[in-house]
Amino acid sequence: MSHSAHGAIPVISATGLFTPTDTISNAELVASFNAYADRYNAAHPDAEPLTHSSVEFVEKASGIKSRHVMDKTAILDPDIMEPRYAERPNDEISLMAEIGVAACRDALAKAGRDIADVDAVLCAASNMQRAYPAMAVEIQHELGMQRGFAFDMNVACSSATFGIQTAADYIRSGNARSVLVVNPEITSGHLNWRDRDSHFIFGDVATAILVEAKDLAPAQHWEILGTRLKTQFSNNIRNNFGFLNRAHGNGPVDQSGPRNDKLFVQEGRKVFKEVVPMVGQMILEHAESLGLSGSDLRRLWLHQANTGMNRLIAQKVLGHEAVEDESPTVLDTYANTSSAGSIIAFHKHNQDLKAGDLGLICSFGAGYSAGSVFVRKVG
Numbered sequence: 001m002s003h004s005a006h007g008a009i010p011v012i013s014a015t016g017l018f019t020p021t022d023t024i025s026n027a028e029l030v031a032s033f034n035a036y037a038d039r040y041n042a043a044h045p046d047a048e049p050l051t052h053s054s055v056e057f058v059e060k061a062s063g064i065k066s067r068h069v070m071d072k073t074a075i076l077d078p079d080i081m082e083p084r085y086a087e088r089p090n091d092e093i094s095l096m097a098e099i100g101v102a103a104c105r106d107a108l109a110k111a112g113r114d115i116a117d118v119d120a121v122l123c124a125a126s127n128m129q130r131a132y133p134a135m136a137v138e139i140q141h142e143l144g145m146q147r148g149f150a151f152d153m154n155v156a157c158s159s160a161t162f163g164i165q166t167a168a169d170y171i172r173s174g175n176a177r178s179v180l181v182v183n184p185e186i187t188s189g190h191l192n193w194r195d196r197d198s199h200f201i202f203g204d205v206a207t208a209i210l211v212e213a214k215d216l217a218p219a220q221h222w223e224i225l226g227t228r229l230k231t232q233f234s235n236n237i238r239n240n241f242g243f244l245n246r247a248h249g250n251g252p253v254d255q256s257g258p259r260n261d262k263l264f265v266q267e268g269r270k271v272f273k274e275v276v277p278m279v280g281q282m283i284l285e286h287a288e289s290l291g292l293s294g295s296d297l298r299r300l301w302l303h304q305a306n307t308g309m310n311r312l313i314a315q316k317v318l319g320h321e322a323v324e325d326e327s328p329t330v331l332d333t334y335a336n337t338s339s340a341g342s343i344i345a346f347h348k349h350n351q352d353l354k355a356g357d358l359g360l361i362c363s364f365g366a367g368y369s370a371g372s373v374f375v376r377k378v379g
């Protein structure tokens with residue numbers, strides 16, 4: 001395939017979604033946590049007792065009612081409390097690549113795109129299953145791409161929007177005409193299921209976004225009007241797992257010891273307080289630079305971490321309290337799926353918009369990192 005030497009207007013041709021079949025309701029989650037806490041307290045009569053979790057707290061504090069995971073059995077076993085995803089031999093597709101491929105196939109089918117036309121795969125997610133070969137290269141291979149390139153990128157919860165801007169830049173510069181951005185998020189692997197403060201937060205999923213040159217795209221698509229990225233260092237959301245600390249690994253967490261910072265840890269209150277104004281300001285400045293104001297936006301597809309954060313950000317952007325139709329949530333059934341959250345919201349809630357309608361995909365999270373993508377429906 002010949003590439004145009006000059007750039008084109010980038011658009012979103014289609015999105016794809018893979019949703020695991022296993023679900024964990026708040027009631028199931030809390031029952032297992034409380035059984036674990038009771039067993040722990042019985043076994044450690046002299047230690048500071050662990051307090052029960054509660055369904056009411058989880059729903060009120062986060063808006064989450066349920067989450068999907070790749071396999072709930074070991075997670076809910078009070079004696080295990082972590083996922084036990086079997087290691088696969090090297091000649092079998094890895095778990096992250098498998099769900100990434102499923103999301104990509106969904107996006108390709110929705111766009112009616114032949115894989116032979118795709119130039120690149122960016123696997124953009126919060127955690128990678130291994131260092132190399134890149135998950136993206138495995139996905140490229142599994143999709144049957146005979147040419148092109150692929151690589152992994154990690155910007156935590158903002159991985160998808162950073163991926164969209166990267167893909168859009170390839171298209172703007174003429175380096176590619178069709179790019180798959182894929183976000184396999186197996187967040188159950190980094191979550192500390194024994195930590196009362198955060199055990200309810202995350203769920204597993206994979207999303208894909210097909211970013212293409214406008215002249216290649218199907219008649220109905222979303223034109224990308226502008227993208228903007230921002231990072232600002234913060235220790236308030238951290239995961240210290242890495243190849244230099246393998247000896248301290250990922251083993252069972254002892255609640256009487258230090259918090260296991262090789263898993264996800266956060267200062268939730270500080271995150272809430274600092275990220276809401278940062279993101280609100282970023283969106284308004286970006287809108288202004290495009291000659292837009294909040295009232296021009298028909299819908300916001302915001303990062304899905306917490307209903308309270310989204311309510312405040314949407315209010316700042318739109319100038320009034322947003323109704324579900326203006327700022328849809330998928331937190332109730334998916335929980336926080338890291339970088340995939342705003343893409344699930346977009347995927348599930350864009351069909352009803354009309355040609356010419358404007359919207360915003362926006363993510364924010366660890367780093368801190370934030371990304372905004374303004375889009376207009378065409379066709």
Ligand code: COA
Pocket residue numbers: 052053054057058061062157196197198200237266267268269271272305306309336338365366
């Ligand atoms: N069950 C019952 N009670 C719980 C609980 C649980 N699972 N976890 C905490 N609590 C209690 C605490 O003990 C505390 O009680 P106290 O006031 O008597 O001390 C109270 O609830 C408030 O705890 P806190 O952790 O301050 O809750 P919060 O209102 O800040 O809500 C978050 C927690 C995480 C939902 C919220 O801070 C948040 O969403 N922050 C942003 C997180 C985010 O977006 N992160 C990005 C990740 S990518």
